[in-house]
Amino acid sequence: MTDRYATRPSASWHVQVLTLFPEMFPGPLGVSLVGTALDKGLWSLETIDIRDFGIGRHKSVDDTPAGGGAGMVMRADVLGAAIDAARLNAPGLAPVYLSPRGRPLTQARVREFADGPGVMMLAGRFEGVDQRVIEHHGLEEVSIGDYVLSGGELAALVVVDACVRLIDGVLGAKDSLGEESFEAGLLEYPHYTRPREWEGHAIPDVLLSGDHRRIADWRRQQAEALTRARRPDLIANRAKGENND
Ligand code: ADE
Numbered sequence: 001m002t003d004r005y006a007t008r009p010s011a012s013w014h015v016q017v018l019t020l021f022p023e024m025f026p027g028p029l030g031v032s033l034v035g036t037a038l039d040k041g042l043w044s045l046e047t048i049d050i051r052d053f054g055i056g057r058h059k060s061v062d063d064t065p066a067g068g069g070a071g072m073v074m075r076a077d078v079l080g081a082a083i084d085a086a087r088l089n090a091p092g093l094a095p096v097y098l099s100p101r102g103r104p105l106t107q108a109r110v111r112e113f114a115d116g117p118g119v120m121m122l123a124g125r126f127e128g129v130d131q132r133v134i135e136h137h138g139l140e141e142v143s144i145g146d147y148v149l150s151g152g153e154l155a156a157l158v159v160v161d162a163c164v165r166l167i168d169g170v171l172g173a174k175d176s177l178g179e180e181s182f183e184a185g186l187l188e189y190p191h192y193t194r195p196r197e198w199e200g201h202a203i204p205d206v207l208l209s210g211d212h213r214r215i216a217d218w219r220r221q222q223a224e225a226l227t228r229a230r231r232p233d234l235i236a237n238r239a240k241g242e243n244n245d
Helices: 032-039 076-089 107-115 133-134 153-164 212-230 232-239
Strands: 013-019 042-047 096-104 117-122 140-143
Touching: 013 153, 032 042, 032 153, 042 153, 076 107, 076 117, 076 133, 096 153, 107 153, 117 153, 133 212, 140 153, 212 232
Parallel strands: 013 042, 013 117, 096 117, 096 140
Antiparallel strands: none
């Protein structure tokens, strides 16, 4: 590990990832906006290698499931020791276990995480983790979608990316958050740029009209139509007043 992400700079938004594959980090979080923010110290990353807490000569971290069945389960004592070490180093972070069984992640929850001191995320492998760890440490189970990944690490990368871009100073003034998908409980309207005509397709006239009022109306209509077609659940939530802001 390098100093770039091994330690916790005092006040920045902090991420801890407990994983058997620390080499997966920062990975894609080391480039572009989020990577620059990491270099600037706007957020900080610490990986905790679960293997360091393994049992015996083989540093074993998993065992057969109680009650029988396929696969292996990550041991409560091993994970408990890793979580204790993580919490000692950075108390107060939101404790998360990434799991397809979790509540689906929303932009609203991402914003809450981003507004807090940071997140401590357990990335599981194998069939999962001993349930007692989840309960004892009050881990919030978070899913990034209705499909099964081979481990929680990719999900952790997704959570961090979504949060970090909301931290003050990460996005430039030109990259406005206000109009993007989910910010108003709607999907975002379509974008166009030069050339004015491409492969026989023109930019919609209204966008070239200079009439800001008409442009805003058109964009809102497009956003509503797209959301109705693709995500009727979001429209239903808006009607109930459950805005995703
Ligand atoms: N681990 C495996 N699949 C996952 C998912 N869909 N979301 C979060 N963590 C996971």
